[in-house]
Amino acid sequence: MPREAFTADAAPAAGVTPDASRIHDIGYRHYGGVRLARGYVRRSLYIQSLRGAYGLGRSAKSKILPMILFAVMCLPASIIVAVTVYTHLSKLPLEYTRYAIDLQTVIGLFTAAQAPQAVSRDLRFKTVPLYFCRPMERIDYVIAKYGAMASALFILTGVPLVILYVGALLAKLDLATQTAGFGKGLLAAALLSLLFGGIGLVIAALTPRRGFGVAAVIAVLILSYATVSSVQAVAYGQGHTGAISWLGLFSPITLIDGVQSWWLGATSSFVSGYGPPNAAVGVLYLLVVLGLIAGSFALLMRRYRKVGLG
């Protein structure tokens, strides 16, 4: 006899009871712990993404590239420190703020390799909707991913500065000067990390294909610099020195260079050191950088408004 028939017979006999249905306790253990809220999800996702940027908690193969790039980033700093200590220089042969500019290719490659890693796979394997099943909002996801990418970049750019600073103190260079330079370097590195992380994530979040994301990020970061610097060189050769500082507005790394040479008193790496000529242009550089950071955050928010569907 089919089951439905049995219950159909039984129901009228019992009469109409208001709460005939109930969830039976079949003996599973109850969850008695604390119900963790959005903050905890956000923190977990942040830590997981930050570790993922260096390949921690992933396969050995994924550790190779970020670790190599990290080592390449720290190696020149160690060499500079060794030279400073053994030849008794009176100051570091390189400004703290200049370090990231000189090694921008490495930073660009790291961003290009790890930004798609952070967001593209979630899109490709359609795990984003699963994240949003949890009590987390769109803004939590964006903050966690953006924060993790910027932190990973800040570690990449900041650790060499720490090596330089510690080395400078070991070489008994002037404490006050070195601390000031170190602080400025860290500030510039933080701005750079936010800017590069934002640009990288926005481009990477547009495509579920990791390989294409890598190429697109590198095209924007490296090619814009190649363009700007070659046009700057032409402008210098033609004597249009006023144009040099304006051209710097068109690539991420020259933006950082402009900000730090106006605001932090660094020597500009533009041809012959033609940084922003006055405070107005310097403020414009800073505004463009902050605008780009805010803009990439807004674009990421917009990107995840309707996601996992296409």
Place this chain on the structure above:
Amino acid sequence: MSAASVMYNPTVARLTYRALLGRRRALILFALPLLLLVISAAVRTLSGADDSTASGILSGFALATMVPLIGVIAGTGAIGSEIDDGSLLYLLAKPVKRSTIIVTKLLVAIGVSVGFAAMPTFFAGLILDGNGQHLAVAFGVAAVLASLAYSAIFLFLGVVTRHAVVVGLVYALLWESLIGNLVPGARTLSVQQWALALAQKVADPGAVSSSVGLPTAVVLLICVTLAATWFAGRRLRSLTLAGEE
């Protein structure tokens, strides 16, 4: 069946073209050469025809940055995306020789690189100074040969590793620029320098300089291209598709 059709399969070629030029990927492929031409036009109007400026832009921007970048996109994109999404299996299941697949994909990658990197380089040279000191032709030829080598190398990388794009970029950007500047010996193993050696031969004396001799460059260029193609075909014969890490 003729020998040519044994090594070239039109269906595979059509699929590869569509993978490379379809959708957003084409955007970056069109944007890069366009950028080069716009810059060239801007520089020409700003400063007039000048050989040293032209040489600087063609070697610093076109040959050092754009050609490798297009090479990476074309070379790895020709096979990497199919390996990535697993659709290569359907292609491998067809009665087509693995070496035919590789050679066809290589030809398509070369075609795309030449069309999107070498031709624009030549035209940029014409815009910049109208082939003064034969610079446009020299850099055009250099870019064609560099495209050939890059396509073969990056196609090989695409078969060998899932991180082909990153590895390719590390080679193109770190090895050729950063390490090449620090350790002069590393330049002997740089595709860019081999291409420059040819440009040096074609252009007027003194217009272009390379740190590799012409015979060395030609021999290395041919060897690397052939070796990369052969190894790629060999690797494809025993390919296993690994999961995403």
